[in-house]
Amino acid sequence: MIRTGSEIPCRAARLKLVAIASFVLLGFAALVQSQTPANVSAEARLGARLFHDDRFSTPAGDLMNSCSSCHLFDEDPQGIRARADFFSRSWVPFRMEDPRRDALRNAPTIFDAALMPRLHFDGEFASLEELVKATLTGRPMGWLEGEQARALDLIRQVVLADAATGNQESYRTQFKNVYSVSVESLSRDEVVNLVAKAISAYMRPMKSERTAPYDRFIEANKLEASPATGEDAKEFGRRMLARIASLEAKQELKLTAGFDAEALKGLKTFVTSSGSFSVGNCVACHAPPLFSDFSFHNVGISQSEYDHVHGEGSFSELEIPSAASAVRPSAQFRETPAAKKRGCADLGYWNFANLKTSPLRIANESDEQFLQRMIGTFKTPTLRNLDFSPPYMHTGGFPTIESALGELMRLSEMARAGEVREADKELAKLSISETDIAPLAAFLRTLNQNLNKAAHRY
Ligand code: HEC
Numbered sequence: 001m002i003r004t005g006s007e008i009p010c011r012a013a014r015l016k017l018v019a020i021a022s023f024v025l026l027g028f029a030a031l032v033q034s035q036t037p038a039n040v041s042a043e044a045r046l047g048a049r050l051f052h053d054d055r056f057s058t059p060a061g062d063l064m065n066s067c068s069s070c071h072l073f074d075e076d077p078q079g080i081r082a083r084a085d086f087f088s089r090s091w092v093p094f095r096m097e098d099p100r101r102d103a104l105r106n107a108p109t110i111f112d113a114a115l116m117p118r119l120h121f122d123g124e125f126a127s128l129e130e131l132v133k134a135t136l137t138g139r140p141m142g143w144l145e146g147e148q149a150r151a152l153d154l155i156r157q158v159v160l161a162d163a164a165t166g167n168q169e170s171y172r173t174q175f176k177n178v179y180s181v182s183v184e185s186l187s188r189d190e191v192v193n194l195v196a197k198a199i200s201a202y203m204r205p206m207k208s209e210r211t212a213p214y215d216r217f218i219e220a221n222k223l224e225a226s227p228a229t230g231e232d233a234k235e236f237g238r239r240m241l242a243r244i245a246s247l248e249a250k251q252e253l254k255l256t257a258g259f260d261a262e263a264l265k266g267l268k269t270f271v272t273s274s275g276s277f278s279v280g281n282c283v284a285c286h287a288p289p290l291f292s293d294f295s296f297h298n299v300g301i302s303q304s305e306y307d308h309v310h311g312e313g314s315f316s317e318l319e320i321p322s323a324a325s326a327v328r329p330s331a332q333f334r335e336t337p338a339a340k341k342r343g344c345a346d347l348g349y350w351n352f353a354n355l356k357t358s359p360l361r362i363a364n365e366s367d368e369q370f371l372q373r374m375i376g377t378f379k380t381p382t383l384r385n386l387d388f389s390p391p392y393m394h395t396g397g398f399p400t401i402e403s404a405l406g407e408l409m410r411l412s413e414m415a416r417a418g419e420v421r422e423a424d425k426e427l428a429k430l431s432i433s434e435t436d437i438a439p440l441a442a443f444l445r446t447l448n449q450n451l452n453k454a455a456h457r458y
């Protein structure tokens, strides 16, 4: 199993990279102002500046983060990113007194995040605004437990003190123009709310486009792009397969630019949910057009990481409190496993699943059964633009699409043998072999759009 990720081995090297990235960023600054697309709202422009501003980071850390430090676009000298970074797990500013000392999860793309009912792999947040406030005052910016008031004060300070350094407008002017307020007269919380609103307005239009080779293939063959309202994704997959088979029988199926026979083979495996071979069953969770059902599933990645550290079978023996006694969210169960921290694991959505209101509750299930079933569940990530967001999975443990698929194949075999604790029932139905991996990867690469710089940078 490959586990290296694209980690830069030492901190000095990372800092150098950040320095190069900032240099590239500065180079772009001049271009940015002249290239601003005309249809971008003043609010989104303000949000863009706040998103790139590293002054909200704690002054006590060894590096200054902004949202764009981990959600890169063209700032990364290693290539365009779909607003993700290049680490297995995002680095937080280093603090001697940080009791966790660990990095975050893998930074996912934030394209289409505005469409997701819950945010973060574990569904911690229900809105972009909520996420922004917690992020600006949390570990991503180097703030520790108990420092939230200081972090909030700093946000107001930065907004008030911002002079027109190198920018056409100061925050003062921008807040006046966008929200008709003078920042001096606002309370700290009012400033923070508007900052969250502006950054969210900047992120909302960050959507993947339906212009990838896959979308062209769907169009050219007049296939349906997404399940009908209320239609089960697997049923949609069956209909797509039948339609492709009928076009092939009439020799009318058109392969299109960037969508070749290999990708077609991969697509078929992807949408096949029954049979005896090449059953990807991927569509069950990765439903088009975004290739996510926005729901939470356990495909075994947390177990795999935990067992890698503590030995095969150890995750199955991990003691996890019952619904009645569990204090959630739990620091112990939102942690990266490490040799020195036996018992610390990442149980994902288990931490935030609401026993009363979760849409994942099924009829006649007890609280206990439900919470057990939520162990190790994570939000299904979108599969669009994967080439711009490696490494993969919430652990960032898989540097290539092929290695991620190899792991899913291995875990599905384990699930069939009953060896994945609380595996999603759809995992065992996934039945692929080595020969299916190349076509599946070829298909997944047809979901990469041509990222247009001008539309994404302002
Ligand atoms: C230190 C790196 C880091 C910084 C700084 C950072 N993020 Fe993130 N971001 C992450 C990671 C890691 C995740 C995944 C978190 C998780 O699931 O636990 C994430 C998740 C997200 C998501 C959710 C995506 C999804 O699919 O649910 C959004 C939206 C987002 N970040 C926006 C922001 C904004 C806005 C800022 C600035 C206020 C920011 N991030 C700052 C690393 C970072």
Ligand code: HEC
Residues within 6 Å of the ligand: 108, 270, 279, 280, 281, 282, 283, 284, 285, 286, 296, 297, 298, 299, 301, 302, 378, 379, 380, 381, 382, 383, 386, 389, 391, 392, 393, 394, 395, 401, 404, 405, 408, 424, 426, 427, 430, 432, 440
């Ligand atoms: C039971 C639901 C389910 C099924 C079936 C499933 N996946 Fe996933 N997939 C997920 C979840 C959940 C994750 C995130 C897991 C994590 O990080 O812990 C994921 C992650 C991935 C990733 C990594 C994406 C990223 O950005 O990190 C890829 C690639 C992927 N799946 C492809 C596939 C393919 C191809 C298939 C079919 C062979 C498939 N999946 C079947 C739910 C599913």
